[in-house]
Amino acid sequence: MAAPQSHESKAMPSAQQPDQVSEAFGLLKAPKLVSQISQSENKTLRLNALRVLCEELRNPVDAGGVTRAGVTEVLTGLLKDDDTQTREAASKALSALAVDPNGRFSLTETSAAPLILPTLSDPSPVVRSNLYDCCLNYTAVREGIDQVVSGGFVPVLVKKATSESDDVRHLPLQLLYNCIKSEEGLRSALDSNAVEACIENLSHKDSLVKKDAAGTLGFLCFADSAKITAIQNEAVEKLSALLVDPFWKVRANAAQALMSIIQTDSGKKAIVSCEGVVPLIKLLKDPEDLVKINVLKTIAAVAVHPAARKVMRESVDCLPVIHGIMDGGDEFLSKHASIAREAVLWQP
Secondary structure (H helix, E strand, C coil): CCCCCCCCCCCCCCCCCCCCCCCCCCHHHHHHHHHHHHHCCCHHHHHHHHHHHHCCCCCCHHHHHHHHCCCHHHHHHHHHHCCCHHHHHHHHHHHCCCCHHHHHHHHHHCCCCCHHHHHHHCCCCCHHHHHHHHHHHCCCCCHHHHHHHHHHHHHHHHHHHHHHHCCCHHHHHHHHHHHCCCCCHHHHHHHHCCHHHHHHHHCCCHHHHHHHHHHHHHHCCCCCHHHHHHCCCCCHHHHHHHHCCCCHHHHHHHHHHHHCCCCHHHHHHHHCCCCCCCHHHHHHHHCCHHHHHHHHHHHHHHCCHHHHHHHHHHHHCCCHHHHHHCCCCHHHHHHHHHHHCCCCCCCC
């Protein structure tokens, strides 16, 4: 006789919460997620979906799926939403999107740059910071630089470099650096007084702002007109003062900017008159290789000036430290040290 069987009665599954993100399978996964962001009237569900999107964008396969589903247009549209939390979440998703090649391609295809530009003035610093990050990743490729420059970003970035809040001011300076990699961007920056804006930020209290101001200024000063403007606005004196900054990246960028500016005779005269040669010599002992390389290049350039060369020869540190770098075993450093030594020992 068969043993009696018992059956347990299970309760009905609990209903899905209205703010819970439901995942579809297969080809419907990406469209479902995008629809929950764009079509939901439930703010909490929309925010949860945006958070899930940021996670999905870490996977290139999923990133390709959501871009094909039109997520870029949805996110740029949400930047105009009245709700601050929504704009912050959407801008964070755009920042994550720009990291992925699929996302950068989508930003180009949808001409997203002109839609992002007005929101750089969003009252929320979180939104602005996220969008700067988005554009920085986007301008990692040439197509992004061209679209950002043609979209009118450069004059806005120059203005932001002197008006943005302190905690994010370094970001427009970084983005400006990327934009001047194109000839059109460089012309627009010079016409917008970018050199003066960078010089103003050399005396900022924030180390990141000083670092990026010096770096962008150095890049700008590969243009001859920018060198003249920098010298007239006392950039050499301010950069020489930054050679003793506690943050090594500030020192490295200051030395690099000086190297760009003092290619002209007036630049060499300026660094001699402000006694900037002595701190350059001291930086030959800097523990950071990038600082030493930039200093060696600057010394080789300024040694053409007789007064600077005299200071270097009479220094108890200059030539001995240069010889030590030459024998230090680093081929790259040794090469630049050799060039600097020849410049210091040159006889007319």
